[in-house]
Amino acid sequence: MSAAAKSKGSQMAIIGAGSVGSSIAFACLMRSVVSELLINDFNAKVCEGQVLDLQDAAFVSSTKVRVGSPKECGQADIIVITAGARQKPGESRDELVLRNEDILRSVLDGLQPIKKTAILMLVANPVNVLTCMAQKLSGLPPHQVIGTGTYLDSVRFRVAMKDILKVSASSVHAYIVGDHGDKQVAVWSSASVGGKPMLAFEEIQKMDRAAESAKVAHKAYSIIDLKGATAFGIAAVVSEVALCITLNKLSVVPLSTYCEKFDACLSFPVSLGVNGVERIVYPDMDEHELAMVEESAVTTRHACRNYKK
Numbered sequence: 001m002s003a004a005a006k007s008k009g010s011q012m013a014i015i016g017a018g019s020v021g022s023s024i025a026f027a028c029l030m031r032s033v034v035s036e037l038l039i040n041d042f043n044a045k046v047c048e049g050q051v052l053d054l055q056d057a058a059f060v061s062s063t064k065v066r067v068g069s070p071k072e073c074g075q076a077d078i079i080v081i082t083a084g085a086r087q088k089p090g091e092s093r094d095e096l097v098l099r100n101e102d103i104l105r106s107v108l109d110g111l112q113p114i115k116k117t118a119i120l121m122l123v124a125n126p127v128n129v130l131t132c133m134a135q136k137l138s139g140l141p142p143h144q145v146i147g148t149g150t151y152l153d154s155v156r157f158r159v160a161m162k163d164i165l166k167v168s169a170s171s172v173h174a175y176i177v178g179d180h181g182d183k184q185v186a187v188w189s190s191a192s193v194g195g196k197p198m199l200a201f202e203e204i205q206k207m208d209r210a211a212e213s214a215k216v217a218h219k220a221y222s223i224i225d226l227k228g229a230t231a232f233g234i235a236a237v238v239s240e241v242a243l244c245i246t247l248n249k250l251s252v253v254p255l256s257t258y259c260e261k262f263d264a265c266l267s268f269p270v271s272l273g274v275n276g277v278e279r280i281v282y283p284d285m286d287e288h289e290l291a292m293v294e295e296s297a298v299t300t301r302h303a304c305r306n307y308k309k
């Protein structure tokens with residue numbers, strides 16, 4: 001489908017109107033990412049309340065917002081799934097799998113038949129595992145089923161480097177890959193700024209890189225300890241991913257997708273446009289980084305092995 005055909009009158013559906021879903025709706029509304037936003041939550045009262053509240057903010061936007069039935073949401077151009085349990089303080093994302101796989105199964109059933117050209121975006125955790133499950137259950141081709149993966153982690157990594165190197169975050173070309181969780185991998189070996197390898201900067205050579213990577217990986221836990229949930233960062237990420245799709249930007253962003261190289265759904269830089277993932281760009285990794293990615297591929301593969309059609 002052409003970019004023009006898709007962006008004209010494009011609809012986005014958000015399933016799950018809790019902290020994350022409503023923040024995503026607000027971010028997408030403020031940026032007028034699509035022409036219509038549909039919101040669905042099995043808690044009809046909360047859903048209606050969120051929609052009424054969002055409609056109050058819509059006067060600064062060209063996007064309309066309303067409650068959508070699961071069937072209507074299944075016909076949207078971009079379908080974002082945030083429905084699911086969130087981490088309790090101290091709980092890992094992987095521990096959510098049992099609760100969230102049942103929720104995902106019922107959400108996907110309710111959406112059917114899903115529009116053939118839709119892009120399905122998983123936000124609920126554990127995001128790599130749920131992306132794998134949705135690729136098997138949605139009926140959509142794998143390149144149209146993505147997860148937000150390590151996009152937010154990569155943003156956190158770049159912002160941390162910005163403070164150290166005194167350059168803007170958008171000038172830091174650095175990715176967190178693999179797992180959106182405790183096994184995430186900061187790819188220091190091929191990160192660069194202004195064409196210069198990041199490892200060639202004195203500040204980076206002197207720093208404790210393992211400690212810095214751990215700080216990035218634990219940022220979500222710090223936020224959850226302080227306020228119970230994370231929402232604004234992921235909301236900004238989803239609005240940006242949605243713009244990549246509607247404007248067919250083909251930006252290279254780290255998202256969960258099926259990676260043949262590792263035979264698992266993992267997060268790697270992909271070029272994303274109106275038709276979904278166009279290509280996966282594997283950054284060069286040193287032996288240690290590659291071993292860590294392979295380790296999380298084994299875990300993800302193991303968690304996904306039961307999801308047959």
Ligand SMILES: NC(=O)c1ccc[n+]([C@@H]2O[C@H](COP(=O)([O-])OP(=O)(O)OC[C@H]3O[C@@H](n4cnc5c(N)ncnc54)[C@H](O)[C@@H]3O)[C@@H](O)[C@H]2O)c1
Nearest residue numbers: 016018019020041042043083084085086123124125229234
């Ligand atoms: N990928 C990321 O970077 C990222 C970041 C933050 C949160 N998350 C994940 O997002 C998910 C949601 O977090 P939250 O803080 O918004 O939780 P929340 O509890 O505030 O909201 C979840 C919502 O899902 C709804 N829901 C549950 N089952 C449903 C169903 N079958 N159909 C429709 N709606 C249903 C609930 O009623 C609730 O309103 C969690 O799994 C969390 O871990 C992911």
